Amino acid sequence: MPTVVFIHGLWLHSTSWNAWRAFFEEAGYTTLAPEWPGIADTVAGARANPDAIADHGIEDVTQHYIGIIENLDEPPILIGHSFGGMIAEKILGLGHAAAAVAIDAAQIKGVLPLPLSALHSTLPVFKNPANLHRAVSLTADQFRFSFGNAVSEDESYALWEQWTIPAPGKPLFEAAAANFALHSPAAVNTGNEDRGPLLLIAGGKDHTVPEVITKATQKQYRHSSAVTDLIEFADRGHSLTIDSGWTEVADTSLTWLRKQGL
Template identity: 55%
Template sequence: MTAPTNINPVIFIHGLWIHSASWHPWIELFGQHGYRASAPGWPGDAPTVEATRANPDALNDVDIEMLVDHYSRIIGAPEVKPIVIGHSFGGLIAQELLANDLAAAAVGIDPAQIKGVKALPFAQIRSAFPVLGNPANRHRTVGLTPEQFRYAFGNMLTEEESDALHAKWTIPGPGKPLFQGAAANFSRHSPAKVDTNKADRGPLLLTSGSDDHTVPLKVTEEVFALYEKGPGETDLHVFEGRGHSLTIDSGWSDVAHVVLKWLAQKGF
């Protein structure tokens, strides 16, 4: 493996229902390209998938503010700011860290929608229904069945691959971030609000799978449109024929290499 040569470290942030260990192939690949990378879990996550599944209540009431604070503390005040790369809700957290001057650059892969997005595709509603369908889930942790995962994440995969990913990587997820996201446009001080007009920030890459059910392309396009109105540097990349599983399925390296190429273009 190549010794780290890139100055900025990389922090990977997972989203709902997927354990941070799923980033290990990314960490290895980025290490081969000279990056010092890590994937710290959410507050309440145990070190392994199995241990997290065994104690799901540890994630009860974890919300967006807690996640931002958690990763802010992990970053601290280093001389060199990290690059933050997040998937799904991790992509929203990455944007908040960038807007808060805690990151040198950020990548949101199929990022959860921020305040101001009005699109609400049916696929997104159906994907979130296992949580949002019961108001009591706001304060507890909810897992996905293989069938629910297949619709929300694995809709572009074979049933066999989707079920294998579900068995390998899924963990219960706190319901509160989904409820906060759903109510973002009705809350003046929503934790899903991001300053898209900030000028003095590093570059941001937003990506979307064209067939994502959990965060449909239309949602990411609206997020990109919000950023386009501001002065900050923002790019959009669409992965054709890909769903929400694109960071963990058999095509993950294609996504990772797009991110690596973008970082190189930005001088990181």
């Protein structure tokens, strides 16, 4: 059975996948949840050293994960959230994965919709151009808007306190400029006919990656005959991988993988 590699996105530590790892290991999979480059092994360690996290971009992170994958016995299943979902799409398109589940994945090159809520969610980074080379933290209120808007205020605060870490601003700047750059690191080989199956998951109440972005992402794959499915959780926000409803998303992902013979 393939290994499942979990890829976190901005502002969440890799240990936020711990419950998912236990869920998939109980189902018989081996799992890994590597950190992005520069991120410490613990939430506290990452918060204490934001400079180590800063200035890592999309291509840097992608190659970091490909290096990990190349040491495995066979191509893994990738499950990524937010920018981790984009990274999973990139690696799948390059042929290094058996399948991918991209949950509320950051927009790839070619995706045009940019809802106001997505702009507001990224304002903590974009309000200062110097954040291109810095790591930026979210306040509890900023996390509430960007991640926790579909759960209670108390749950949102608890998630912020437990899992959030500083995040590099560079990937957001790269994604924002993707459609104006000839060789953007946010580009994905969406036309690959030989790649493994891809599941896109959208949160209907997501402020950071609204469902319109995920639906537009699926359209970018229209020229490939490889499996590209989309499942929407209409009442879920960007915290859907870590909040009290995470098991529904995990179970849906597992059921889909089994349907693909994985």
